[in-house]
Amino acid sequence: MTREEKSQVIENLTAQLSENATIYLADISGLNAGETSNLRRACFKAGVKLSVVKNTLLSKAMESSDKDFGPLSGVLKGNTSLMFSDTGNAPAKVIKEFRKKSERPLLKGAYIEEAVYVGDEQLEALVNIKSKEEVIGDIIGLLQSPAKNVISALKSGGGTIAGIVKTLSEREG
Secondary structure, X not given: OOHHXXXXXXXXXXXXXXXXXXXXXXXXXXXXXXXXXHHHHHHHHXXXXXXXXXXXXXXXXXXXXXXXXXXXXXXXXXXXXXXXXXXXOHHHHHHXXXXXXXXXXEEEEEEEOOEEEEOHHHHHHHHOOOOXXXXXXXXXXXXXXXXXXXXXXXXXXXXXXXXXXXXXXXXHO
């Protein structure tokens, strides 16, 4: 690879790091061609982009990026694959599901919305991270529950004030 090609790759990696809020680093070494193809297919279905990168080029891209990757640059040894996603837990779910049949991929680390996770032992915590949409759904559910109580009280109380107060007071107890 020429110096010009390397600088182009670093530039592209830097752009990808800047554009994505969810970045996983994984080790997929040891997977044969068929397993790698299955992993790529699983990533595609889950909306995860997978690419294998050279550690030195990724390290330079991380330095050039406007993000603080902290201790994540310390995991750049051996085989490294990048996983990008719009959903914080999607790559972790793909890794966990794939490991039911294989020992790999191993999670090296992750950068999610400015938080850094290092090590394969973080996988379970990352699987359980809720997406932005799931958190919004939980909040909407919490906000709707008092309104549902009032609406059901209106329906069951016969529409009169006395009936509504009676229904609501019975629910309190």
